[in-house]
Amino acid sequence: MTLRRPRKLIRATVIHTLLIAICATMILPFLVVLTASLKCPVLGDVMSPAQPDFFPQRFHWQNYLLGWRAGKLGVAFRNSALIGIVWTIGTVIVSAMAAYAIGRRECLGHRWLLLFFLSSLMFAGQTAIIPQFILYRALGLYDSLAIFMIPGAGAFTIYLLCHWFKNVPREIEEAAFIDGCGEWSTFWRIIMPLSLPALATVGLFAFMGSWNNFIGPYVFLETESKMTVPLAISYYMVASPTDEAGRAAAVMISILPVLIVFIALQRWFLRGLSLGALKG
Amino acid sequence: MTRPVDLFRTAAPISRTTLLCPGLYQHLNGDRFTGTVLFVLAAASVSALIFFLLSPSDPFEHRTTRLAIATIVLFWVALLSVLDSFQRPGRGALYLILLPAVILFSIFTYLPILWAAKLSFYDHNIATLVQGGAPFVGMENFEKILGDEKFWLGLSNTIKFFLIGFVLGQFPAPTLAYLLNEVKSAKLQTVYKCICFMPSLFSWPIIGAIWLWLLKPDGQFDQFVAPILALGGKQTIAWLGDPAIARVVFVCVGLWMGTGASALIWLASIVGIDPALYDAAEIDGAGHWSKFRHVTFPLLIPTWIVLTILAFIGMFSIFDQVIVMQNPLIRQSVFVLMLHIYEQSFRHGLMGYAAAMSLVLALVVLILTMVNLKISNKIQIT
Numbered sequence A: 001m002t003l004r005r006p007r008k009l010i011r012a013t014v015i016h017t018l019l020i021a022i023c024a025t026m027i028l029p030f031l032v033v034l035t036a037s038l039k040c041p042v043l044g045d046v047m048s049p050a051q052p053d054f055f056p057q058r059f060h061w062q063n064y065l066l067g068w069r070a071g072k073l074g075v076a077f078r079n080s081a082l083i084g085i086v087w088t089i090g091t092v093i094v095s096a097m098a099a100y101a102i103g104r105r106e107c108l109g110h111r112w113l114l115l116f117f118l119s120s121l122m123f124a125g126q127t128a129i130i131p132q133f134i135l136y137r138a139l140g141l142y143d144s145l146a147i148f149m150i151p152g153a154g155a156f157t158i159y160l161l162c163h164w165f166k167n168v169p170r171e172i173e174e175a176a177f178i179d180g181c182g183e184w185s186t187f188w189r190i191i192m193p194l195s196l197p198a199l200a201t202v203g204l205f206a207f208m209g210s211w212n213n214f215i216g217p218y219v220f221l222e223t224e225s226k227m228t229v230p231l232a233i234s235y236y237m238v239a240s241p242t243d244e245a246g247r248a249a250a251v252m253i254s255i256l257p258v259l260i261v262f263i264a265l266q267r268w269f270l271r272g273l274s275l276g277a278l279k280g
Numbered sequence B: 001m002t003r004p005v006d007l008f009r010t011a012a013p014i015s016r017t018t019l020l021c022p023g024l025y026q027h028l029n030g031d032r033f034t035g036t037v038l039f040v041l042a043a044a045s046v047s048a049l050i051f052f053l054l055s056p057s058d059p060f061e062h063r064t065t066r067l068a069i070a071t072i073v074l075f076w077v078a079l080l081s082v083l084d085s086f087q088r089p090g091r092g093a094l095y096l097i098l099l100p101a102v103i104l105f106s107i108f109t110y111l112p113i114l115w116a117a118k119l120s121f122y123d124h125n126i127a128t129l130v131q132g133g134a135p136f137v138g139m140e141n142f143e144k145i146l147g148d149e150k151f152w153l154g155l156s157n158t159i160k161f162f163l164i165g166f167v168l169g170q171f172p173a174p175t176l177a178y179l180l181n182e183v184k185s186a187k188l189q190t191v192y193k194c195i196c197f198m199p200s201l202f203s204w205p206i207i208g209a210i211w212l213w214l215l216k217p218d219g220q221f222d223q224f225v226a227p228i229l230a231l232g233g234k235q236t237i238a239w240l241g242d243p244a245i246a247r248v249v250f251v252c253v254g255l256w257m258g259t260g261a262s263a264l265i266w267l268a269s270i271v272g273i274d275p276a277l278y279d280a281a282e283i284d285g286a287g288h289w290s291k292f293r294h295v296t297f298p299l300l301i302p303t304w305i306v307l308t309i310l311a312f313i314g315m316f317s318i319f320d321q322v323i324v325m326q327n328p329l330i331r332q333s334v335f336v337l338m339l340h341i342y343e344q345s346f347r348h349g350l351m352g353y354a355a356a357m358s359l360v361l362a363l364v365v366l367i368l369t370m371v372n373l374k375i376s377n378k379i380q381i382t
Helices: A004-036 A063-070 A073-105 A112-123 A125-138 A145-149 A157-168 A170-178 A183-194 A197-213 A215-220 A229-239 A244-264 A268-279 B002-009 B024-028 B032-054 B062-085 B094-120 B126-132 B140-146 B151-167 B172-182 B186-201 B204-214 B222-230 B243-271 B275-283 B288-316 B320-325 B328-334 B335-348 B351-381
Strands: none
Touching: A004 A244, A004 B172, A004 B186, A004 B204, A004 B243, A063 A073, A063 A112, A063 A157, A073 A112, A073 A145, A073 A157, A073 A183, A073 A197, A073 A229, A073 A244, A073 B094, A112 A157, A112 B094, A112 B351, A125 A215, A125 B094, A125 B140, A125 B351, A145 A215, A157 A183, A157 A197, A157 B186, A170 A183, A183 A197, A183 B094, A215 A229, A229 A244, A229 B204, A229 B320, A244 A268, A244 B186, A244 B204, A268 B186, A268 B243, B024 B032, B062 B094, B140 B351, B151 B172, B151 B243, B151 B288, B151 B335, B151 B351, B172 B243, B186 B243, B204 B222, B204 B243, B204 B320, B243 B288, B243 B320, B243 B328, B275 B288, B288 B351, B320 B335, B335 B351
């Protein structure tokens, strides 16, 4: 026993040291941008040896105002939030409906239907981007935010919800049928409320997917007033080579809300990833 | 109580061959009628689609688009109402619940893929997209691909990206998962998990901007690694200016972003292993190594396969990162196929040619995924 103790201690120390080192590599890049965003914009490029100190001498909060204005982040945030909320709600409801019919009620051909949805994962999504461009043009949706609000039934969402719905106790549903509930009201009143945790997780990931979608807006949106956050950031980065401080501030502004949401909802994020692992 | 559904539920498990032909499954399980109806419907819809794809009218006019969408909707409504008639009464609503997802998916996911096939036989450009009347050129677009040096450069770069990512990506995520699993305190583990997962929360423009700053000549990263480089007798490395290492740098930034997320997936499957299996192995006299070799390792292979396939598909459609992080100095070595497709279609307006290329890319991905699955099935059996 006495021999084992120090060994365990050494082991724990090594593991924690390694983990702290890894965490430092994850955090440091963000910290560098955070401090850079507060440096003096006039003294020279905030990202170069002109201002070598890690910490700024004085906090220049006006960078944030500059970044917000020059990056046109106000409009971008509004658009991204609008798209994200509408799309997420639509997608989660539509996917849950399909998952209910396929996974829970096992309608005729449920295996085929699941295969129908899952096969889309075999195609790299971006290869269809040209025909999509043409489809949206033909529907008169090109350069409109509506493209990103059309609920798409996510293959992965349906798959995860199918798994979840299978584990809801059968008795509840049978009791509902005896009480005269139809399929729709059973789904809406019984299954959906019981599945809120799964729906929240899936919805969170759907929202993140929409929020971080870059290639779609990059290809399908032209007008400046319709930009989303990733698009606004990427344009701002190439547009003004001089005001690094404002750009760093703009990046920080777009990071912060996501970070706050993540810290508030970290349980759901981590749960979502272990749900994803069920697949394996 | 036997319901008609039970006929299907107790039937033989679905096999891959029965999927080749709609209705075959029902036929084999004794339900001739459903099988025949399904087959006829599927055959009719396929021939309608072929007719639609080969028809002389331009499919990209508004009228034709609406026709196509109407066809899809009608097809699914018909199919689902037929299915409905074989169900216990009262289950009809089930198919209405199913309908929106199926229709949206057909229109916005599968229809574009089918159209890419048609588009690739036409010499489409921006003008013909608006006015219609693109000339049919047969296989010309595909012939053009054979002689297009940029296509082959793009393809080889894409494959190199995947290979580099595959080699470098094997080690970090499982190691991180192992380390996280060793942390005993749940709170501390959550903190570590959150921090490791954090970079994958952000989109490529943000991640790209951060690393472009860090990797600048004389930037923060250079100052940080200067002592290490000095040991090797080197002054500085142009991280984003040297074509020889640009791909590795890109992959490393991608790994920095994604390792945390995949480590958490690894961790979930490590935790998910039934402890009883280890106990059983211990009773049989297994040591550390043979427990790993015979319990942990085989049970983690499915996770490895899924993550590899996902990484594979991700690497073949790598685009965001390149758009954000490329510069003229390293363009040749990070010029991926998606970038070529994007430039040909949206910069030069060669829609037909770009569609042909994207079709080839999709086929390559499809075939390689199949090969991947085949190989990994073999690994699983042994």
